[in-house]
Amino acid sequence: MLEHFGKYLIFLGSLVTRIESPRILFNRTIDEAILIGINSIFIVGIVSTFIGAVTCVQVSYNLTNALIPRSTIGFMVREMTILELAPTITSIVLAGKVGSNIASGLGTMQITEQVDALEVMGINSENYLVLPKIIAALFVFPMLVILAMFLSIAGGYIAGTLTNALTAQEYITGIRDAFVPYNILFALIKSVVFAFLISSISSFKGYNTSGGALEVGAASTAAVTNSVIAVLIADYVCAQLLL
Amino acid sequence: MIEIHNIHKTFGDKKVLDGVSGVFETGKTNLLLGASGTGKSVLLKCIVGLVKPDIGSVTFDGTYFTNNKLDIRQEIRRKIGMLFQGSALFDSMNVQQNVEFPLKMLTPDMTKSDRMDRVNFCLKRVGLEGSNKKMPSELSGGMKKRVGIARAIAPNCTYLFCDEPNSGLDPLTAIKIDELIKEITVEYNITTIVVTHDMNSVIEIGDRIMFLYQGKKLWEGTRDDIMDSDVKELNEFIFANRLMRDAKKVEEEEEQAENNNKQ
Ligand SMILES: Nc1ncnc2c1ncn2[C@@H]1O[C@H](COP(=O)(O)OP(=O)(O)O)[C@@H](O)[C@H]1O
Ligand SMILES: [Mg+2]
Numbered sequence: 001m002l003e004h005f006g007k008y009l010i011f012l013g014s015l016v017t018r019i020e021s022p023r024i025l026f027n028r029t030i031d032e033a034i035l036i037g038i039n040s041i042f043i044v045g046i047v048s049t050f051i052g053a054v055t056c057v058q059v060s061y062n063l064t065n066a067l068i069p070r071s072t073i074g075f076m077v078r079e080m081t082i083l084e085l086a087p088t089i090t091s092i093v094l095a096g097k098v099g100s101n102i103a104s105g106l107g108t109m110q111i112t113e114q115v116d117a118l119e120v121m122g123i124n125s126e127n128y129l130v131l132p133k134i135i136a137a138l139f140v141f142p143m144l145v146i147l148a149m150f151l152s153i154a155g156g157y158i159a160g161t162l163t164n165a166l167t168a169q170e171y172i173t174g175i176r177d178a179f180v181p182y183n184i185l186f187a188l189i190k191s192v193v194f195a196f197l198i199s200s201i202s203s204f205k206g207y208n209t210s211g212g213a214l215e216v217g218a219a220s221t222a223a224v225t226n227s228v229i230a231v232l233i234a235d236y237v238c239a240q241l242l243l
Numbered sequence: 244m245i246e247i248h249n250i251h252k253t254f255g256d257k258k259v260l261d262g263v264s265g266v267f268e269t270g271k272t273n274l275l276l277g278a279s280g281t282g283k284s285v286l287l288k289c290i291v292g293l294v295k296p297d298i299g300s301v302t303f304d305g306t307y308f309t310n311n312k313l314d315i316r317q318e319i320r321r322k323i324g325m326l327f328q329g330s331a332l333f334d335s336m337n338v339q340q341n342v343e344f345p346l347k348m349l350t351p352d353m354t355k356s357d358r359m360d361r362v363n364f365c366l367k368r369v370g371l372e373g374s375n376k377k378m379p380s381e382l383s384g385g386m387k388k389r390v391g392i393a394r395a396i397a398p399n400c401t402y403l404f405c406d407e408p409n410s411g412l413d414p415l416t417a418i419k420i421d422e423l424i425k426e427i428t429v430e431y432n433i434t435t436i437v438v439t440h441d442m443n444s445v446i447e448i449g450d451r452i453m454f455l456y457q458g459k460k461l462w463e464g465t466r467d468d469i470m471d472s473d474v475k476e477l478n479e480f481i482f483a484n485r486l487m488r489d490a491k492k493v494e495e496e497e498e499q500a501e502n503n504n505k506q
Binding site: 018020021024108109112113114116117119120121122123 | 288291292293313316317320321323325327328329331332333334345347348349351
């Protein structure tokens, strides 16, 4: 375990030694960002809309006290999704989608000697292949989380009004009630932390693959499980430190 | 000319290379011959610096490579072209981008149109003009090797390394790839090392041959001497190779006969 962690740190160090030209790095980062963004936007959209809808329905089910105004439902949906559900659930979904993609891609390049081919050309393969993925994730994850925030609040709106749990006016009053801008910043900081963990852990697992197709599958699975655990631990630590 | 001196390599407690020394000459196809698992690929990787030998050194035209300063190693690496056993084409790029890639990385000053000229020249040289836009997944094994060779020679390499260039190919394609490697070697007067376990290659293109057996160099010489060697392991290897070839021939003839009967 400790040995693994040490190797992970050495791996992170190797990313930033012998840097390729900034222009190449920039182009690679843009390519990776487009890949991560386009590949994940659909699943993030679906998941966050439903999460908002389900949160709204369940809050309204639990809120039976007639003294509490119905607009509280909107308030609760906003608080839960922005603070926790949008960044964390989105990141867990992305750990599955982006993490496995990174690990299997790098693993395949490793076992088919494409990484060796880069090294023979004198290119630092860690720096060339991995660093752009991590930087791209650091930019794209917060954007996806912002999207997830909007869509989950919209999902709550749709579910709330369709089931007549509350009126549109009540929902809007609710989501505007006692708004704390810091919560958004907190969620975005979390998403950057999660982006780093997911992209670097998955790269580490993928880059260190050796063997054949079976090992690529194993690396991909390990990337997702380790990323999810890391995200949940980091979620707790962030809440303790920043709230 | 590449010289290797007393190369040792151990993985865990398994000794893979046990003090290999030798010289690979310029303008010649130098073969590393041996059965599977005798350390040919590891030796090749030690020479190009993908694997660090435990002891020993490699010298490229008099410049010390192993353990030298990073920029000197990089300078030598720019002159190295390598064809990997599985071709190792970048599968996210098409043929043209694969061949262009080392030019983009190694000669950033080159203009786009100069690069394209060079790419087209190299693709033509390996007999693949017009396949620029194909993806690696659309290519046959032999075509992949050709693209691999084109990518290796694109930046005007001085040293060409090929790991089992004809494994997994049918005999005719295998001979064509071998011949291509030999032609390129002579044409550009480069130093070429080819790893192989195939006696056909020895007969076709082997100018200098080094025979490896369990991590040791047991014999070296030219293809004219190889049949007269008095090394027991080499003779056994040649014999086994011939048996295998005969068996293959019989099999092919039988298949042919069967097909003829069907028709
Ligand atoms: N990275 C490695 N780690 C451990 N063992 C290795 C490694 N690379 C090669 N070997 C071992 O070294 C031996 C020689 O391998 P190799 O050079 O690939 O043989 P070949 O002559 O068929 O190319 C094999 O037994 C292989 O298992
Ligand atoms: Mg081999």
